Amino acid sequence: MSNTTARTWLITGADKGLGLSAAKAALEQGDNVAVTVLAADGSHSLAAQYPGRLKSIHLDARDQERCADVVKEVVDTFGRIDVLVNNAGFGLMAVAEATPPEKYRPMFEVNFFGLVEMTKAVLPFMRAQRSGHIINLSSKAGFMGVTGFAFYCASKFAVEGFSEAVAAETKDMGIRVTIVEPGGFRSDFAGPSLVTAVNDDGDYAAANDRISKYVTERHGKQESDVAKFGPAMCRLVNAENPPLHLPLGKDCLDALRANIRSIEADFDRWEELSLSTMADD
Template sequence: MKTWLITGCSSGLGLQLAEAVAARGDRLVATARSTDSLTSLCERYPETVRGISLDVTRAGDAAKAVALAESAFGGLDVLVNNAGFGFIGAIEEGEPDEYRPMFEVNLFGLIETTRTALPSLRKRAGARIVNLSSGAGIAGSAGFGFYNASKFAVEGLSEALAQELRPLGVHVIIVEPGPFRTAFLGRSMITAAREIAAYAQTAPARRHYRQSNNGRQAGDPAKAVAVMLQAVDSEHPPLHLPIGPRAHAIAEQKLDSFRADITTWRDISIATDFDTDNCGGPK
């Protein structure tokens, strides 16, 4: 039986994962900015689920949630950094008061929640940290640049964290979902207020995608959660976990494009060391 702490349990994959964790009998500290959304879950599993308010941008909230896991269940085995939201708009269109709050949640909130939980996680052999990235964390796309940037940062941070924690027996899993039928394109997505005509051939496609696909995504959230649980339970969990055919297609296209650039420019771009004389030093 594992003890989990999951951020962003009010809706989407966070809620689906919280439900699945509780249903299988694990212990859970479920968090959301408002505990009203957690009432039903806590009432159905009074022995194994605790709910607490956690705004990842608010100092002290993460410490209270970790303390609850320790006092109620004796420790923490799995941290899932799920809280986050998206932003649509060309880079020039975005204003700081629109995109900076997204970085505060998607990146800095994740960092501080992780830093707070690490002392507890390091006490548990085989502990896991699950960081929710996205297919947008694998490859950038026009109109999604700010969101891409926040998720690319999560990817780099997670890769470094995995190296730091591997000798301690703690594993990091970066979950990279494609489109799943949640409220992400609705309540969890904001759009730049300004539209600049110069970007009419690129950025608006992302706005249209939101309007035409909200509530119609092909991915089944329950199946995504089942994959996540299997990865957490695995003796050798993956560092990168794209979920869904679209996420895999994004990853494969990125690898192909990256390899093509490396191969084409290899001979020119690696010839950059100092020329040396016979003594091995620079001329």
């Protein structure tokens, strides 16, 4: 692909992991890429390899007032934004009752509100182009509740609802939205990036045991390979009719399908009660 036909991607949280994988794959297929990174000097490991096609900008996702400035800087550099990948985020594993606000509120600022403000900043440019693809990173835990991940689930459930609404509002403007729901990837999610808080109450013994084992037993043994995430995102962006939901990994696909079947069974079992509130007229 030549630079004249290259897309421009904006990928948040691309210092490492999934964001870095997406940036690398997009650059390898000839696209221009802007990334946000936590590095204070805005440096990025791929900069020297792709001069002129990679722009790296320092951004703490909690600093949402800067989202509009970042988007303007990218448009000033490359002329447009075709793909937004809202990847910045981190996990929090703890029993809900034991989790203090100072742990879960910062996660919402990054996982949800940072994503919201970056999306809002990009939308005017995509509307003017009458084209664009917004890819919002959710999780298996954004589709179903998971023990020990109450607040992480809540932040990702919020991403799902917001994304579905934006998709409905912009579908006639040439803008596509995809919610990507990764299962377990061999990234830092279950390692240094995961904030945990363990409660000692005996009532939560089973949950606490799962929490304490999660990092030590799961880190580095997840089913999906980070290096394969970027190529999957390129296939998604290149698709003529991209999906609204894209689970990644067999673990996620199996869990989501089982969850859907369970919900449908509840609907069938309780249909009479569900319909009992209908007005008589």
